[in-house]
Amino acid sequence: MPFHFFTSFARLPLVFRVLIISVSLIFAFGSIVHLLEPEQFTTVFEGVWWAVVTAATVGYGDFAPKTVLGRLSGIALIMVGAGFLASYFVTLATIAVTKQNDFLEGRI
Amino acid sequence: MPFHFFTSFARLPLVFRVLIISVSLIFAFGSIVHLLEPEQFTTVFEGVWWAVVTAATVGYGDFAPKTVLGRLSGIALIMVGAGFLASYFVTLATIAVTKQNDFLEGRI
Amino acid sequence: MPFHFFTSFARLPLVFRVLIISVSLIFAFGSIVHLLEPEQFTTVFEGVWWAVVTAATVGYGDFAPKTVLGRLSGIALIMVGAGFLASYFVTLATIAVTKQNDFLEGRI
Amino acid sequence: MPFHFFTSFARLPLVFRVLIISVSLIFAFGSIVHLLEPEQFTTVFEGVWWAVVTAATVGYGDFAPKTVLGRLSGIALIMVGAGFLASYFVTLATIAVTKQNDFLEGRI
Ligand SMILES: [K+]
Numbered sequence: 001m002p003f004h005f006f007t008s009f010a011r012l013p014l015v016f017r018v019l020i021i022s023v024s025l026i027f028a029f030g031s032i033v034h035l036l037e038p039e040q041f042t043t044v045f046e047g048v049w050w051a052v053v054t055a056a057t058v059g060y061g062d063f064a065p066k067t068v069l070g071r072l073s074g075i076a077l078i079m080v081g082a083g084f085l086a087s088y089f090v091t092l093a094t095i096a097v098t099k100q101n102d103f104l105e106g107r108i
Numbered sequence: 109m110p111f112h113f114f115t116s117f118a119r120l121p122l123v124f125r126v127l128i129i130s131v132s133l134i135f136a137f138g139s140i141v142h143l144l145e146p147e148q149f150t151t152v153f154e155g156v157w158w159a160v161v162t163a164a165t166v167g168y169g170d171f172a173p174k175t176v177l178g179r180l181s182g183i184a185l186i187m188v189g190a191g192f193l194a195s196y197f198v199t200l201a202t203i204a205v206t207k208q209n210d211f212l213e214g215r216i
Numbered sequence: 217m218p219f220h221f222f223t224s225f226a227r228l229p230l231v232f233r234v235l236i237i238s239v240s241l242i243f244a245f246g247s248i249v250h251l252l253e254p255e256q257f258t259t260v261f262e263g264v265w266w267a268v269v270t271a272a273t274v275g276y277g278d279f280a281p282k283t284v285l286g287r288l289s290g291i292a293l294i295m296v297g298a299g300f301l302a303s304y305f306v307t308l309a310t311i312a313v314t315k316q317n318d319f320l321e322g323r324i
Numbered sequence: 325m326p327f328h329f330f331t332s333f334a335r336l337p338l339v340f341r342v343l344i345i346s347v348s349l350i351f352a353f354g355s356i357v358h359l360l361e362p363e364q365f366t367t368v369f370e371g372v373w374w375a376v377v378t379a380a381t382v383g384y385g386d387f388a389p390k391t392v393l394g395r396l397s398g399i400a401l402i403m404v405g406a407g408f409l410a411s412y413f414v415t416l417a418t419i420a421v422t423k424q425n426d427f428l429e430g431r432i
């Protein structure tokens with residue numbers, strides 16, 4: 001069953017796989033930081049907002065972890081999540097450009 | 109008519125297509141955030157400034173949406189706009205380097 | 217004379233050309249913002265610090281233009297400078313990796 | 325002895341080499357900024373947190389050097405570290421995607 005799940009996952013187009021992994025990381029780290037620093041991240045949505053802003057390397061600074069554990073999970077999110085979001089950005093833009101060219105050359 | 113418009117658009121050089129899409133997204137999201145949080149984004153220009161700073165992943169934090177709807181549109185801008193701006197950056201730099209090489213090798 | 221200057225420039229290795237353009241943009245925009253908002257950017261060095269932090273898309277937010285003209289020059293720096301710095305980052309890392317491989321395979 | 329060390333290092337997979345260089349830069353600059361501005365960066369961990377946030381171009385702005393020497397080392401970290409972290413992000417994501425494809429095609 002988990003094997004079938006993974007095989008189905010791996011057969012999805014690249015952009016969906018990268019997006020699913022990115023969204024999962026965002027929700028996981030958004031929940032973790034809400035548990036670790038509940039005074040600052042009062043809701044899971046505030047944690048998710050911080051995780052999106054961090055993994056996309058925007059980093060407004062309206063939310064930033066202040067405890068050692070919170071900062072260690074922030075470092076983990078940066079080291080794992082930023083790569084997936086960067087891949088997602090590049091894949092999405094490549095698809096948009098390729099589809100336009102396919103259309104122009106009569107393939108769609 | 110829209111069909112001709114799209115065909116003309118798709119025939120433009122890559123850097124212009126990516127730039128046109130980026131600029132459109134910037135103005136669209138700059139206007140949306142001005143409507144959603146008018147107390148913070150008092151003019152459309154402040155919304156546009158926030159959208160450029162966000163989509164380029166600079167993220168000064170001088171402006172950042174505070175409502176759930178504002179943050180959801182911020183997430184949408186990041187997920188769609190950041191990829192286009194990253195593509196624009198890469199395309200622009202590639203052109204600058206290629207033009208110099210073309211000049212050197214006597215092609216322009 | 218300017219022609220010879222450009223030819224010499226174009227013959228430099230890619231990483232130096234990208235670095236020279238990036239450094240020139242940083243100093244140009246650092247000076248411009250110092251002239252446009254002298255109350256905030258009290259020295260040219262503060263302008264240069266802001267321009268590096270902006271073009272590298274770090275964006276601490278310790279300095280951010282507040283006038284329309286200052287923000288327009290910020291947008292110009294982002295649209296032109298961020299591409300060059302991104303190219304510089306990629307070129308530098310590629311060289312570091314390639315040199316190590318060259319060394320391993322006995323070429324240096 | 326240093327020669328053997330370098331040869332062993334250069335034989336490691338690309339992602340480990342880039343990660344080792346990135347982590348070394350993070351600790352080096354985290355310690356430097358702690359020494360240069362001890363009032364703001366009261367512990368080495370705060371320096372390391374700032375260095376990760378800077379080299380990944382997140383830039384929350386909760387920590388930012390305020391002295392000329394501190395800012396010069398910040399510029400050095402950006403010019404050297406951001407390239408390595410960007411390479412690490414790209415390499416990591418490429419590996420994740422390739423491994424999934426290898427698995428699907430029966431190679432692992
Ligand atoms: K940033």
Ligand SMILES: [K+]
Binds near residue numbers: 060168
């Ligand atoms: K930032």
